[in-house]
Amino acid sequence: MHSRHSEWVLILDYGSQFTQLIARRLRELNIYCEIHPYNVDLTKVSSPTPGGIVLSGGPMSVNDEGAPHLQAEILDWEIPILGVCYGLQLLAHSEIPGSVEKAEKREYGRANLLIDNAGDLLKDIPTGSVVWMSHGDHIHELPDSYDIIGHTANAKVAAVRHKENDIYGVQFHPEVAHTDHGKQLIENFAYSICGLKGDWTPESFIDEQIASIREKVGNDKVLCGLSGGVDSTVVATLIHKAIGDQLQCVFVDNGLLRKNEFQSVMELYTRDLNLPVRGVDASSEFLSELKGISDPEEKRKVIGRVFIEIFDKEIGSDADFKYLAQGTLYPDVIESVSFKGPSATIKSHHNVGGLPEKMKLELIEPVRELFKDEVREVGRTLGIPEHFIGRHPFPGPGMGIRVLGEPTKERLDLLREADFIFIEELKKQGLYNEVWQALAVLLPVQSVGVMGDERTYEFTVALRAVTSVDGMTADWAHLPYEFLAHVSNRMINEIKGINRVVYDISSKPPATIEWE
Numbered sequence: 249m250h251s252r253h254s255e256w257v258l259i260l261d262y263g264s265q266f267t268q269l270i271a272r273r274l275r276e277l278n279i280y281c282e283i284h285p286y287n288v289d290l291t292k293v294s295s296p297t298p299g300g301i302v303l304s305g306g307p308m309s310v311n312d313e314g315a316p317h318l319q320a321e322i323l324d325w326e327i328p329i330l331g332v333c334y335g336l337q338l339l340a341h342s343e344i345p346g347s348v349e350k351a352e353k354r355e356y357g358r359a360n361l362l363i364d365n366a367g368d369l370l371k372d373i374p375t376g377s378v379v380w381m382s383h384g385d386h387i388h389e390l391p392d393s394y395d396i397i398g399h400t401a402n403a404k405v406a407a408v409r410h411k412e413n414d415i416y417g418v419q420f421h422p423e424v425a426h427t428d429h430g431k432q433l434i435e436n437f438a439y440s441i442c443g444l445k446g447d448w449t450p451e452s453f454i455d456e457q458i459a460s461i462r463e464k465v466g467n468d469k470v471l472c473g474l475s476g477g478v479d480s481t482v483v484a485t486l487i488h489k490a491i492g493d494q495l496q497c498v499f500v501d502n503g504l505l506r507k508n509e510f511q512s513v514m515e516l517y518t519r520d521l522n523l524p525v526r527g528v529d530a531s532s533e534f535l536s537e538l539k540g541i542s543d544p545e546e547k548r549k550v551i552g553r554v555f556i557e558i559f560d561k562e563i564g565s566d567a568d569f570k571y572l573a574q575g576t577l578y579p580d581v582i583e584s585v586s587f588k589g590p591s592a593t594i595k596s597h598h599n600v601g602g603l604p605e606k607m608k609l610e611l612i613e614p615v616r617e618l619f620k621d622e623v624r625e626v627g628r629t630l631g632i633p634e635h636f637i638g639r640h641p642f643p644g645p646g647m648g649i650r651v652l653g654e655p656t657k658e659r660l661d662l663l664r665e666a667d668f669i670f671i672e673e674l675k676k677q678g679l680y681n682e683v684w685q686a687l688a689v690l691l692p693v694q695s696v697g698v699m700g701d702e703r704t705y706e707f708t709v710a711l712r713a714v715t716s717v718d719g720m721t722a723d724w725a726h727l728p729y730e731f732l733a734h735v736s737n738r739m740i741n742e743i744k745g746i747n748r749v750v751y752d753i754s755s756k757p758p759a760t761i762e763w764e
């Protein structure tokens with residue numbers, strides 16, 4: 249459940265790698281938006297009526313058989329529309345099939361936008377400014393209903409405006425940082441053309457969520473899975489504000505947590521936040537269900553299922569419990585479901601794609617549409633102390649997906665020691681807040697070493713640290729060599745069973761942050 253801000257923009261996703269960025273740019277303007285697949289059931293996105301619609305780019309060609317189409321009804325909504333790249337091609341193609349053709353030269357990279365008629369869309373954008381192109385098709389024949397308002401040396405049609413309606417299209421990508429005035433263009437579209445005010449702030453979000461949680465829950469009770477992480481802490485605080493002691497939180501020790509995590513987080517919750525939390529030790533249940541399982545997706549599904557079983561057990565026969573609250577985030581949702589259908593699922597986050605099909609409790613997920621940095625802002629506004637807000641994300645399946653292969657107790661303990669050293673050193677040396685997330689992975693690889701004249705044949709730990717804004721894309725963190733040397737040295741000396749440490753230097757994409 250979530251409630252939609254009254255003023256919002258609908259983004260229809262045609263599969264572009266940049267669709268998330270359109271959402272980011274709008275949200276930076278304090279405009280609420282949601283991404284839905286191009287073929288979404290329109291009744292799900294018509295209330296409240298969006299103030300504008302953006303059609304994203306996409307990898308297909310509009311002329312391909314089975315290419316994602318435009319749901320023409322949206323044109324009757326008389327709402328401003330902005331088509332980006334594939335979105336623009338789709339607008340042209342929907343009036344004149346075949347008007348889009350393969351360009352002689354694929355255009356990828358920077359181009360200079362020459363403005364023919366700025367009007368409202370290109371207002372305050374200097375002619376000749378850099379725009380980012382990424383397309384193989386181009387518009388050969390523009391429908392009569394459109395005017396060209398911008399072109400580049402290679403693209404006769406780079407920006408268009410419908411003669412009568414508020415429909416616009418651009419061949420370049422205003423959402424990427426390489427387009428110099430892309431943000432201005434999106435602002436022009438949202439503020440001037442759609443007439444949106446940009447009044448979506450953490451305060452308005454909190455007020456709306458509290459009202460909607462109260463209305464939804466009534467006199468029933470809510471169970472909230474609390475993990476010590478940012479998202480669930482924010483969610484529990486929000487719900488506690490809304491319904492007080494109708495909320496009960498549970499923190500599950502699933503045997504996959506960090507070293508000392510369970511005790512220290514329980515203490516912090518009692519000390520700093522006045523939340524009703526029960527701690528549950530379910531480590532043996534989780535570990536026995538994970539026995540013999542080494543496939544990443546299978547592990548995630550097992551963990552998702554056991555979490556729900558434990559939650560069900562916790563409520564026992566108390567029939568007042570009708571809801572389960574979780575700190576599910578937008579990236580969890582985006583990565584677990586895909587507009588292309590399940591085949592393109594990247595990983596089943598335990599709390600989304602890993603959930604069992606049949607559940608007794610109905611979900612309440614107030615931050616399901618937010619990115620991590622937005623949740624942190626909401627948390628700060630709610631007055632949650634910084635040591636909760638600033639924590640690195642830690643996934644629900646925890647060490648279970650960081651021990652590659654079967655997560656046995658023995659291997660989990662090894663990894664816990666390695667992780668403890670890595671995080672402790674990051675904090676000690678003032679680097680913890682410089683990286684977005686840091687973790688250690690235990691590889692199922694043994695290699696030969698020599699220690700004190702003895703041969704060793706032990707495991708390898710991979711260190712991973714990334715910089716990111718929202719976890720959707722990430723770069724490996726350039727940690728100082730001396731730091732890495734020190735950490736490696738400590739791990740190999742202090743942890744019996746590890747004789748080699750490597751550093752992961754892959755970015756996301758094409759890698760992901762976690763290894764499984």
Ligand SMILES: Nc1ncnc2c1ncn2[C@@H]1O[C@H](COP(=O)(O)OP(=O)(O)OP(=O)(O)O)[C@@H](O)[C@H]1O
Pocket residue numbers: 472473474475476477478479480481498499500501502573574575576577580599639640641642643644645
């Ligand atoms: N050990 C746990 N006990 C109870 N619930 C949990 C546990 N781990 C995860 N969950 C539930 O799953 C949700 C998703 O986990 P996730 O790790 O994405 O979020 P988080 O732990 O709240 O925040 P963060 O991403 O900062 O770690 C949590 O918000 C929480 O509701």
Ligand SMILES: O=c1[nH]c(=O)c2[nH+]cn([C@@H]3O[C@H](COP(=O)(O)O)[C@@H](O)[C@H]3O)c2[nH]1
Pocket residue numbers: 548579580583595596597598599641642643644645685719756759760761762763764
């Ligand atoms: O609660 C969670 N349940 C999960 O199943 C899960 N899988 C990945 N993550 C976290 O999501 C972010 C992106 O991770 P990836 O780049 O590995 O997909 C990173 O911050 C990951 O730690 C999860 N969080």
Ligand SMILES: NC(=O)CC[C@H](N)C(=O)O
Pocket residue numbers: 264304305306307308309332333334335382383384385386
């Ligand atoms: N980035 C895009 O949306 C590309 C659109 C289309 N696939 C093309 O190559 O022209």
Ligand SMILES: [Mg+2]
Pocket residue numbers: 475477478641642643644
């Ligand atoms: Mg977590």
